Amino acid sequence: MTAARARVRSALATLVLAVPCTLLLYGFLAAESEGKVALVLAGATLAAALGWRTGLLGWAVRASGQGGLALGFALSGLALVAAFHEDPFVLLLLARALIALVACLGLHVQLADAGVPNFAGAAFFGVGGYTAAVLGKGALPHAVVLLACGALAAAVGSVLLLPLLRTRGHYAALITIAFGLLFRTFFEVNESLGGPQGLKLGGLEVLGFHFNDDRHVLGLEWSGYAFYALAALALALAALSLVRRLERSWLGLALDAVRLDETAAACFGVEVARWKIGAFTLGNALIGVAGGLSAMMVGFIAPNNFTFQESLVLVSILLLGGLGNLAGLAVATLIVVCLPEKLQPIQEYRYLLFSVLVVLVLVLRPAGLVRRTARRSFGSAAA
Amino acid sequence: MDLLAQYLMNGVMLGLMYALVALGFTLFFGVLNVIQFAHGDVLTAGAFAGLAGYALVVRAGVQASLPQLLTVVLAATLSMAVLGAVLGRTLVLPLKGAPALNVLLATLMGGTALRECIRLFYPGGSQPQRFPALLPSTAWALGRFTLRLDNLLMLAAGMALVLGVSLLLQRTRTGLAIRAVAQDEETARTMGIDFRRVVLFTFALGSALAAFAGVMNGLYYNEVNFGSGLLLGVIGFSAAVVGGLGSLSGAVLGGFLFAGLQTLGAVVMPFASAYKDVFAFGMVILLLAWKPTGLIGEPLGERV
Amino acid sequence: MTPAPLLVCADLTRSFGGLVALDGLSVELKQGEILGLIGPNGSGKTTFFNVLTGLYPATRGEVRFGGLTLTGARPQAVYRAGITRTFQRSRLCLELSIFDNLAVGAHQQLDHGLYFNLLRRRALARQADATATAARELLEIFDPPLAARLFEPVAGIAMIGRRRVEICRALISRPKLLLLDEPSAGMTADETAHLMDDLLEVRRRFGDLSIILIEHEMSVIARVTDRCVVLNYGKKLCEGTYAEVSTNTEVRQAYLGLA
Ligand SMILES: Nc1ncnc2c1ncn2[C@@H]1O[C@H](COP(=O)(O)OP(=O)(O)OP(=O)(O)O)[C@@H](O)[C@H]1O
Ligand SMILES: [Mg+2]
Numbered sequence: 001m002t003a004a005r006a007r008v009r010s011a012l013a014t015l016v017l018a019v020p021c022t023l024l025l026y027g028f029l030a031a032e033s034e035g036k037v038a039l040v041l042a043g044a045t046l047a048a049a050l051g052w053r054t055g056l057l058g059w060a061v062r063a064s065g066q067g068g069l070a071l072g073f074a075l076s077g078l079a080l081v082a083a084f085h086e087d088p089f090v091l092l093l094l095a096r097a098l099i100a101l102v103a104c105l106g107l108h109v110q111l112a113d114a115g116v117p118n119f120a121g122a123a124f125f126g127v128g129g130y131t132a133a134v135l136g137k138g139a140l141p142h143a144v145v146l147l148a149c150g151a152l153a154a155a156v157g158s159v160l161l162l163p164l165l166r167t168r169g170h171y172a173a174l175i176t177i178a179f180g181l182l183f184r185t186f187f188e189v190n191e192s193l194g195g196p197q198g199l200k201l202g203g204l205e206v207l208g209f210h211f212n213d214d215r216h217v218l219g220l221e222w223s224g225y226a227f228y229a230l231a232a233l234a235l236a237l238a239a240l241s242l243v244r245r246l247e248r249s250w251l252g253l254a255l256d257a258v259r260l261d262e263t264a265a266a267c268f269g270v271e272v273a274r275w276k277i278g279a280f281t282l283g284n285a286l287i288g289v290a291g292g293l294s295a296m297m298v299g300f301i302a303p304n305n306f307t308f309q310e311s312l313v314l315v316s317i318l319l320l321g322g323l324g325n326l327a328g329l330a331v332a333t334l335i336v337v338c339l340p341e342k343l344q345p346i347q348e349y350r351y352l353l354f355s356v357l358v359v360l361v362l363v364l365r366p367a368g369l370v371r372r373t374a375r376r377s378f379g380s381a382a383a
Numbered sequence: 384m385d386l387l388a389q390y391l392m393n394g395v396m397l398g399l400m401y402a403l404v405a406l407g408f409t410l411f412f413g414v415l416n417v418i419q420f421a422h423g424d425v426l427t428a429g430a431f432a433g434l435a436g437y438a439l440v441v442r443a444g445v446q447a448s449l450p451q452l453l454t455v456v457l458a459a460t461l462s463m464a465v466l467g468a469v470l471g472r473t474l475v476l477p478l479k480g481a482p483a484l485n486v487l488l489a490t491l492m493g494g495t496a497l498r499e500c501i502r503l504f505y506p507g508g509s510q511p512q513r514f515p516a517l518l519p520s521t522a523w524a525l526g527r528f529t530l531r532l533d534n535l536l537m538l539a540a541g542m543a544l545v546l547g548v549s550l551l552l553q554r555t556r557t558g559l560a561i562r563a564v565a566q567d568e569e570t571a572r573t574m575g576i577d578f579r580r581v582v583l584f585t586f587a588l589g590s591a592l593a594a595f596a597g598v599m600n601g602l603y604y605n606e607v608n609f610g611s612g613l614l615l616g617v618i619g620f621s622a623a624v625v626g627g628l629g630s631l632s633g634a635v636l637g638g639f640l641f642a643g644l645q646t647l648g649a650v651v652m653p654f655a656s657a658y659k660d661v662f663a664f665g666m667v668i669l670l671l672a673w674k675p676t677g678l679i680g681e682p683l684g685e686r687v
Numbered sequence: 688m689t690p691a692p693l694l695v696c697a698d699l700t701r702s703f704g705g706l707v708a709l710d711g712l713s714v715e716l717k718q719g720e721i722l723g724l725i726g727p728n729g730s731g732k733t734t735f736f737n738v739l740t741g742l743y744p745a746t747r748g749e750v751r752f753g754g755l756t757l758t759g760a761r762p763q764a765v766y767r768a769g770i771t772r773t774f775q776r777s778r779l780c781l782e783l784s785i786f787d788n789l790a791v792g793a794h795q796q797l798d799h800g801l802y803f804n805l806l807r808r809r810a811l812a813r814q815a816d817a818t819a820t821a822a823r824e825l826l827e828i829f830d831p832p833l834a835a836r837l838f839e840p841v842a843g844i845a846m847i848g849r850r851r852v853e854i855c856r857a858l859i860s861r862p863k864l865l866l867l868d869e870p871s872a873g874m875t876a877d878e879t880a881h882l883m884d885d886l887l888e889v890r891r892r893f894g895d896l897s898i899i900l901i902e903h904e905m906s907v908i909a910r911v912t913d914r915c916v917v918l919n920y921g922k923k924l925c926e927g928t929y930a931e932v933s934t935n936t937e938v939r940q941a942y943l944g945l946a
Contacts, residue, residue: 165670182664189657249804260780266762352499355492362489374840379815
């Protein structure tokens, strides 16, 4: 009886959350002029402020629960893909945002959970991309190729493990910065992998299903990018659920202990190095898979896509979303990826505007945009 | 032999530039315990400020190269001194006490903003810019090695600058104040030292040094690029770390060590010259892994 | 025949540059004993704990604990051998909840397998419940009001409460030896007395817990310790019951400042 009521409550809360979000996103993605984009943004800000003030937002998030939030995310994504089924531009944008979310989740595990900085996110993304470009041409099934993208990114990252374990803070950050710059320069001068011109890729194909082809399904004409967007949605959901579970378990607790106080953690048996290695490796694997999928979708990669700027953007997304806050991360990724595309006049200035924005946030709100909350119980009462 | 001399000259020039950049990092770290990662971009901005100054005096009809040179150097160092102090005031001081990551990201993003400003707003800034040859082009041929007067002049000026900074720190009241703050901020404050002024002066000084290195870099390669500060910044920082952050002689030593290794790499593997930046970044990683707290500085374990 | 001592430290030495913070210290501890460690500021008490728990490698000397040799052992190994500690300057994870902090203390008992944590969520929830129960039991002894605030961040708890939580974190893994570094710092005499009662109560329940207690408050040392070791400049000045050491003239000179 009460279980059924709880379920209804959760479903209701999910709707309260998902419907306005989906509508706002729809409006945002469909807006064709800068004015309309601004209008939708104003609406979103208003809605968020209202939801926050009235407590509705907080209630909805809490009452939906984990399953509800995931379901809402999935349904909202599906609805958007269906609504834009013929619009390759919007679908590509959506897919790119979802793929970036996966990459950011990888960084999140490293930086927000274990406290290991990684300013070479774009480079690991690139490792995934180049792996997909090289292996994708062969006979390997593409699902395996995607896994290989993650594995290779993790393997390349393992080269940095020793330096990273021996250093901390700024020094560790510098090592990753140097690696990111090294990666890009290497691919620019190394002609065997396309040099500065890069490489072309064929599209993703799983079990004979070619993602690049437009097709007629359910009486509708679907752009090929719709299938990529769906694949990205599935990947993002899987990554989200993985990171959620990780954080709400002893694993996440051990990572927290490592991040917050290595010395005290060591005195209670936590193998600090092991946890850092695990988090760094898992994070890079996620970034690598995302990079592989992205490369297959775009059909082309070049060193210029994997600059230090892009790595900085990835880290900044984490910060803007509120370090350690998954929902904030999703929102920030969406905004940072999509906004410049929708506001063409600022395209050219996006790095400049973005860097100024991040600096402002850091100086004016040193504690981050959204405060980190303590982990709630994952005992049986909470499940 | 001649070729070796050429390499040696090149290595010494590089070393001096690295040392000038490293000096800035070490000064900032000394007074404030922070890393100012926009430093490399300050170097680039300095070179471009010099270039802008050059364009102005040329337009004003100044033909002689000595006043042109002076303008370039002064425009670069003075404007970067101001910019450095502004960066210190707006980016670094407000974040004192914030998590290290915040300072790091703020200065990295500040650097990005500088870089983007040059790329977007300097006329033709997105393309490499020719840097005028303002030094006398006298050269002596010693076998196959040409000893160039301009290189010698730059070396002399750079060395003089390094020496000047060390004298400033050792012999003047300002230097004493900087050293006092570096030693112990609290005590320095109670002794009546104006902490903010010392910090801002240090930022101005370090940034001017970087600007000078930027001009040197431009004169040496006859070209500047909006992205070139990134490499110099990373290597300069690593040089400061390897020499022991906070130590002046360490920074200079680290700079020359890096240049030496790079030159060695070029001598041993001339076929891989395209990979020289890859090699440099790889070296940064290896050196940091090998000596995370520097060659000279003693390992500072955490107090429990 | 007396039973073998639980802890034997022989000639333990640690220097920092030229400073010998711990100088040839030899100490033995019997099972179930409460040993007081006293000495003026900077006499090397905390350094002794840091060396014992493997945070600072010893320059010289040996540590044996139970049947194990812990000389040069890493902190993790020391913990697994059954030694836990508190820190002089509280080192809880402030943004984590009380429960999370205690669960870090219980690290050894928890299952950290990937499969278990990611996929066997029911079993994980049961383990979390069991850990919460253990945490509540300990908090009920040391600070009952905190038991109701188990999932609140430690940052919101007053200093005194944090010290108690830190002791609970050290106790939840059921160690054989507990190292307490000035647990009563900042507490009133009443609060200190309570804390000591609680410690004695825990020791009664756990059976064979041994404790080394660093403490500046002499009345506390007099009341709860079986034996004391006095340190001065890293060296052992003397050793014995409180009554013995407190009448020792050397100690009175060095430590109590009395002629
Ligand atoms: N990590 C370290 N590096 C350098 N010196 C240290 C370090 N840790 C402790 N010392 C020095 O060793 C000596 C002993 O310090 P310790 O902290 O062990 O004293 P203590 O007996 O715990 O004093 P207190 O009662 O003040 O806590 C002191 O002189 C201290 O400055
Ligand atoms: Mg102490």
